[in-house]
Amino acid sequence: MxxxxxxxxxxxxxxxxxxxxxxxxxxxxxxxxxxxxFSDCVIVLVTNELNEIALVKMPYLSQKYESLISGYMKPGETAEVAANREVQEELGISLTSLRYSGTYWFAKNEALMHGFIGTTVKQDFKISDELASAKWVLAKDAPQYMFPDSPGNAALAVYRNFIREIY
Ligand SMILES: [Zn+2]
Incomplete structure (x- = not known):
């Protein structure tokens, strides 16, 4: 602004x-x-030991497409604290490790997206009320559920970073 x-x-x-x-x-x-x-947001690709990633459906964003975990940072938080907090709030799980995966400008929301890759062991989710669903999908299958590529699509950018690391 x-x-x-x-x-x-x-x-x-x-x-x-x-x-x-x-x-x-x-x-x-x-x-x-x-x-x-501008706003600062975190976007977290959560993955497990089977190379699955967590996809969530947020009814206020789309009835069709699924997303990674994301949310606005709060004043005083580091991006790392915000990333762990959002994963805990939305999925009800804790991460065992977290690494930075670049920044992405999302012009529509005037937001700088801080990308992360978070790992955990496979477990059931206790999802937030703001989500319609959450599921584990094999990393290679994820793009068919996610928002199509477009300028500022940080989810796919972080996803591509992750794919480069594992294959
Ligand atoms: Zn004044």
Whole structure:
């Protein structure tokens, strides 16, 4: 989001030079720059010892396609903490390891997606109320259930990273 008015006092912002960033929205009342902001999200490919991955159906996103675990980070969290938390909240399981798998810009939501690959041992899920379903599928079969490729489809990008690692 690019600010035109100060989110604190409502004053119209001025373009003030901020070093290499050039003219930047500035509130003269609060003496504060308001740099553009965006959301940070985590997206986690959860896999097990059988090279299966967890796919979830989120009714508010699609009745048809399935997704990886994802969610918005909270202020004060690291991406790693958020990734573990989202997996726990959505699937009711703990990860045994977690590794970073790149960042992806999702323009539609003005969000930076932090990709992760998380491992666990195969077990049943205790899914969140916000999910319609969750299931384990063989990694090689996953794309047929997932959202089609499009700019900003971080799920498929993380999936491709994972496939490169195991094959
Ligand atoms: Zn202000």
């Amino acid at each position: 690019i600010y035109n008015y100060c989110p604190v006092c409502g004053e119209k912002l001025l373009g003030k030079l901020a070093g290499d960033d050039g003219p930047t929205p500035f509130c003269p009342q609060c003496d504060k720059f308001w740099f553009p902001t």
